[in-house]
Amino acid sequence: MVTTMTNVDLLQEAYDFGEVITSSEIFYKYIAAKKALDKNREAQGLIKHFQTLKEKYDEVQRFGKYHPDFKQVTKDVREWKRQLDTHPAIADxxxxxxxxxxxxxxxxxxxxxxxxxxxKVPTGNPFFDQGGCGGGCGSGGSCGCG
Known part of the structure; x- marks a missing residue:
């Protein structure tokens, strides 16, 4: 790839725009919430315990409903996930x-x-990711679906 001054200027504008985002109120709120979560011992304990349960869950999933602990481990993961989701620091x-x-x-x-x-921009939202055609045809929109 040949880099021209136009490409360099464009990259600089992108870096500058990144700085605009990292100086936004939304970004500061994110950083503050992350710091609060990192300092919250109760939340960190819940997260560590959930990670242990998640490892057990992954092991159980290898065998599915035939694993002897399938129901209990699945139930425990759901209960702890609910606890995680409702903890104030984690929710924030x-x-x-x-x-x-x-x-x-x-x-x-x-x-x-x-x-x-x-x-196509992956958004994490299937409605937007599909472009209205049910999954993306890969033809750059020439099929008329996007």
């Missing part, structure tokens, strides 16, 4: 993380659409 972090993800997705969609309406 997840909300801040989702807001930052939504901002980055929106920016990505705007940039991609400015270049071409046929560019």
């Amino acid at each position: 972090f997840k909300q801040a993380e989702n807001e930052l993800h939504d901002l980055l997705t929106e920016v990505s969609l705007i940039i991609a659409d400015a270049v071409s309406p046929h560019i």
Whole structure:
């Protein structure tokens, strides 16, 4: 790839735009929520215990319903997941993380659409990722589905 001054300028603009995002209120909220979560001993204990349960769950899933501990391990994982999701520090972090993800997705969609309406941007949302045609044809929109 031959780098021209235009490419260098474009990359610099991208870095500058990254700095705009990292100086936004949404980003600061995310960082504050992450720090609060990292300092919260109770939440960290829940996370560590859940990770242990998740390892057991992964092992049980290899054998499915035929594993002798399948029902108990599956039940334990669901209960601990609920505890994780309802813990205030974890819930605040997840909300801040989702807001930052939504901002980055929106920016990505705007940039991609400015270049071409046929560019696919993975959003994490199947409705947007499919482009309205049920899964993406890979032809760059020439099939008329996107």
